[in-house]
Amino acid sequence: MLTELLALVILVALSAATLMFCFAKWGWLQAWEVHGPTWFRRCDLCLGFWIGLFLCIAAIVLLGLPWWWVAGAFPSAALCRAVQAQVMG
Helix, strand or coil: HHHHHHHHHHHHHHHHHHHHHHHHHCCHHHHHHCCCCCCCCCCHHHHHHHHHHHHHHHHHHHCCCCHHHHHHHHHHHHHHHHHHHHHHH
């Protein structure tokens, strides 16, 4: 069971990093910095967490996993940020 959770964390983190990479390529992250509210600045760790949380919830609903697997969003956010930092510099 723990290996499945680890696999989900890695899959979610890499998927979130890929989505964040696409958002940067499409200019959405830069547009958020320019047009977003001043009180809510860009945070890649936070964005990785929210994308990871959405992906974990989608996996739970689609695969019928236990609800507590949503906790996989926390380590996936850190892993996503590390992957994104390596790829984007």
